[in-house]
Amino acid sequence: MSPRTLSTSHSVFLKRFCSIAVLASALLLVVSSYASFKLYERYVIRLAESNASNLAASIAHARRVALQRALASPAQEIGSLGSLDEDLRAFLRPYSIVKIKLFSLSGLIVYSTDINVIGRTLEGNAHLNIALSGGNSSSIQTTEQIHDLTNETRFDVDVVESYVPLFDKDNKVIGVFEIYQDMTRFREEVSEGVLSFTLGLGIILMAVFTIAFCFMKRSAKQMITQQQQLEQLATIDPVTNINNRAEITRLMEAEWERFSRMGDSEHSFGLMMLDLDYFKKINDNYGHQIGDELLKRVVHRLQGELRVYSQLGRYGGEEFMVLLPDVRIEDLKGIADRILKLIADKPFKIKKHKISITLSIGLAIAKKSDLNIDAVIKRADDHLYIAKDSGRNCQSGAESLS
Numbered sequence: 001m002s003p004r005t006l007s008t009s010h011s012v013f014l015k016r017f018c019s020i021a022v023l024a025s026a027l028l029l030v031v032s033s034y035a036s037f038k039l040y041e042r043y044v045i046r047l048a049e050s051n052a053s054n055l056a057a058s059i060a061h062a063r064r065v066a067l068q069r070a071l072a073s074p075a076q077e078i079g080s081l082g083s084l085d086e087d088l089r090a091f092l093r094p095y096s097i098v099k100i101k102l103f104s105l106s107g108l109i110v111y112s113t114d115i116n117v118i119g120r121t122l123e124g125n126a127h128l129n130i131a132l133s134g135g136n137s138s139s140i141q142t143t144e145q146i147h148d149l150t151n152e153t154r155f156d157v158d159v160v161e162s163y164v165p166l167f168d169k170d171n172k173v174i175g176v177f178e179i180y181q182d183m184t185r186f187r188e189e190v191s192e193g194v195l196s197f198t199l200g201l202g203i204i205l206m207a208v209f210t211i212a213f214c215f216m217k218r219s220a221k222q223m224i225t226q227q228q229q230l231e232q233l234a235t236i237d238p239v240t241n242i243n244n245r246a247e248i249t250r251l252m253e254a255e256w257e258r259f260s261r262m263g264d265s266e267h268s269f270g271l272m273m274l275d276l277d278y279f280k281k282i283n284d285n286y287g288h289q290i291g292d293e294l295l296k297r298v299v300h301r302l303q304g305e306l307r308v309y310s311q312l313g314r315y316g317g318e319e320f321m322v323l324l325p326d327v328r329i330e331d332l333k334g335i336a337d338r339i340l341k342l343i344a345d346k347p348f349k350i351k352k353h354k355i356s357i358t359l360s361i362g363l364a365i366a367k368k369s370d371l372n373i374d375a376v377i378k379r380a381d382d383h384l385y386i387a388k389d390s391g392r393n394c395q396s397g398a399e400s401l402s
Contacts, residue, residue, distance in 0.1 A: 248313025
């Protein structure tokens with residue numbers, strides 16, 4: 001995978017990571033907010049249930065006889081309950097009680113601050129059955145409107161209904177209280193609690209995902225850098241910083257494949273094999289460091305002369321290969337002549353030395369009769385040796401496309 005492809009792949013991965021992180025965070029926040037809301041709601045219900053249990057115990061202690069009388073004579077008119085109704089209303093007024101019912105063991109409502117329900121029987125109610133078994137059971141609901149003990153109408157009220165057993169002196173269940181409590185005052189507290197929890201969790205998630213994103217981005221950059229370094233080691237000559245032999249060979253093979261598919265001799269490609277004349281003497285006389293620097297300077301001049309879409313590669317020690325797409329032999333010879341003059345006419349100044357050097361160039365144009373790229377390379381190599389045998393500092397290779 002090339003560095004550019006790897007970079008694109010990591011960019012796509014990071015974008016997907018961000019998208020998934022945002023979606024996961026949103027989902028987690030929604031679920032967590034709902035869970036925290038239910039926890040707060042459960043807390044309010046437990047609080048109301050505890051209050052209802054304490055109130056029921058207080059009522060039972062203060063009005064036990066009246067309550068037992070009401071339970072013994074079910075479905076009484078409100079007027080026949082004596083002062084029980086007035087006492088209960090007066091007792092419950094300081095609290096947030098909006099309604100209260102008293103059930104017999106059969107589920108009959110024997111008393112209620114809502115006189116319209118006295119005498120009704122509640123059957124199949126799970127909360128009532130739990131209370132008849134000696135346990136407490138509560139639930140919460142939001143009511144659009146409800147009448148309180150003073151017959152005032154309250155709107156948009158959060159009401160907790162608590163079913164609390166009533167025990168006799170022998171600790172046996174003799175009835176059940178259903179106590180309605182207005183817990184609306186906790187709504188703002190619950191909302192603030194849920195909001196604070198959600199914001200806190202959101203900040204934590206943002207911090208975690210930001211740290212994870214930065215870590216992954218840095219790791220991705222390191223991987224891309226390492227991939228680029230590996231790519232460079234695999235394709236770039238370390239001395240001249242141009243294509244190495246493997247890479248220029250790959251590029252020539254790719255160009256051959258393109259040429260073979262097109263089958264058009266008018267759009268052929270050319271190869272130019274260059275060799276520095278007597279380069280070994282440079283290394284012997286000046287040392288390998290000067291020799292390497294000379295190679296770099298020669299490459300720099302060549303790059304300035306070649307077309308931008310031409311490919312230059314180091315093919316051997318002092319041997320270079322140039323791939324020129326879509327070129328004719330006349331153009332190839334013209335480029336070769338300019339390169340010969342460019343290198344030979346002006347000495348290279350390296351440190352305190354003025355070094356003159358020349359090139360020998362072998363040329364070849366791909367032909368339909370060639371079996372593969374190796375045939376074109378061999379022809380360029382053969383012409384390179386012809387140029388050397390012809391006295392060097394010249395070019396060879398003027399065959400036609402027949």
